[in-house]
Amino acid sequence: MCKCNQDASKTISVDSIYSPMEGTIVKTENMTETEKFFEIKLEEGKPLGDIPGQFVELSIFGIGEAPISVSSSPTKQDQSTFEIVVRNVGMFTAALNKLDVGDKIGVRGPFGRPFPIDDLKGNDLMFVAGGLGIVPLRSLINFVIDRRRDFGAVSILLGCKSPNERLFVDEIDKWSNLTDINYACTVDKADPDWKGNVGVITTLIPGVDLDVNKTYAVVVGPPIMYKFVIKELLKKGVPENKIVLSLERRMKCGLGKCGHCQINDLYVCQDGPTFLYSEIKGLEEAL
């Protein structure tokens, strides 16, 4: 068989949207037994350019990539870095967990539709975070604290399984002491030193005094929490289009192609990860 065309193959260079940028880890902190905090600086201190609610694809060659929520607000003082918190649950996060200050990491992004900040402005805000939900929500909470006068009354409701699973304890302590923020926290299961509320997060909602005509509830947590919290919020009269959620999926590309994050006809990586409840209500695969 003639193979006369065999060496006609051309090498065509591709300007790849899959090429990570280089990040350097500048600070870490073990927050709990499984959660670790990382502060990452891009080359030449270039700002990530994110808006609260977005995520990045972090990359370690040889292991792969994983979508991770950005936890810092772009309004923070040092804009040359961004922050994440990762729970050590899988192959990628186990490898990430081993990295420390000075180590390099690949970064793609930011991706996704941020929280609808322009719509939130001028309204009262009720933040509801369950478990790891505080990690992405922290970006918005700090944004609101830094731009405080743009928003009305702010309340923060936090819930987690046990006191030793709480994240950002010192920072949240500061939030709770701010006079312009209404703060409550609960744990599912207390330990002997715990003096706060005990019970699931929904128990905090009836106690919040809110004006349903001008309140947005921003809720981030595990799927099971959404179901109960949304029910409670609707009971209180918060409209479906003023409940904002952020959904977790395993986005592989972040570019609306690979299909992994698809909920019915929505691509979480582009149409989300933040959604109004009214946008996903009735979509069986959403929650």
Added chain:
Amino acid sequence: MRYVYLDKDNLGKFFDLLKEDYKIVGPVKKENKFVFAEVEDVSEMSLEYIPTILPPKKYFFPQKEKLGDFNMGDTKMSQTSIEMQPTVIFGAHTCDIDGIECSDAVFHKDPADPYYSKRSKMITVIGYECMFQCDDCATCVTMDTHNPKAGYDIMITDAKDKYILHVNSPKGNEIIQKAGELLENDSEEKIKSYLVKLREEKMKKFKVSLIANYNELKDIFDGSYNSKIWEDVGKRCVSCGNCTAVCPTCYCFDIYDDVKLDISGGDRTRIWDSCQLKPFAEVAGGENFREERSSRQRHRLFRKFDYSVNKYNKFFCTGCGRCTRTCMAGISLIDTVNDLTKEKNNV
């Protein structure tokens, strides 16, 4: 000169002429099936074929594709490029050309996929019109993909004693110019009316097996999300992923690192993935948003008949019949869609 004749005896010469400039891939018999493979001589091809095991999508979006090389410890890829030579896909059926248009819609949509775009530019599509239905699995008439419409550079139609070539792009025109001596001219009007006649005749050989027509399909799916039919399909499905692997419009993929044996580096690679496999919609905490086979089968067909229309204004079923032909459990797209149609009509 948009329409020309090619004498059947000259097909070999036409092929050889193409071969001077292109690598040619075409339908080749492989045991009792067909595949798209590189061909050196026109005699190696079987132009009258039932759809190949894999559609020509694999030349635009390979099953496994390197996104870039990396050295272990680095954060940036050391190089990103593709290796490819100018290629003619020879003898693609109109259903598969429709499939290419579907994947074009996906990969060219902003943010466009540069790998797909570069490959796409290297490919010339020479279609071959079906003059009879390949088998009972095909639903191309309902999906309106049985006649050439667009998406090709040249379309070859068997006009009994000769071929009619329809030129549909500057690239196609270049080829026709080069092949000048092999071709016969006639007035465009005459050839076009001959094509109309041929297509009227060919319709007698095509069967319509879906009860619903093209315009009804989206409505049928819109109302079928909670149908019990999905449970029945789910019970029979074995989650092997064959249906998505052979589909000309499935485009889901995974990205992983293919590490060299000496672990000095490797390739960041993307590989076809399937929404039919259980871990596909699983997240880190273990939650799975399409845990049941019924929900995964529903997802597959909704991506063909419903979601794709919302997102790309296009059905992503080309009617090629591959999923039905390949299913180990005998799940037939025709039966499923007909059952949904009957259910809707009874309500």
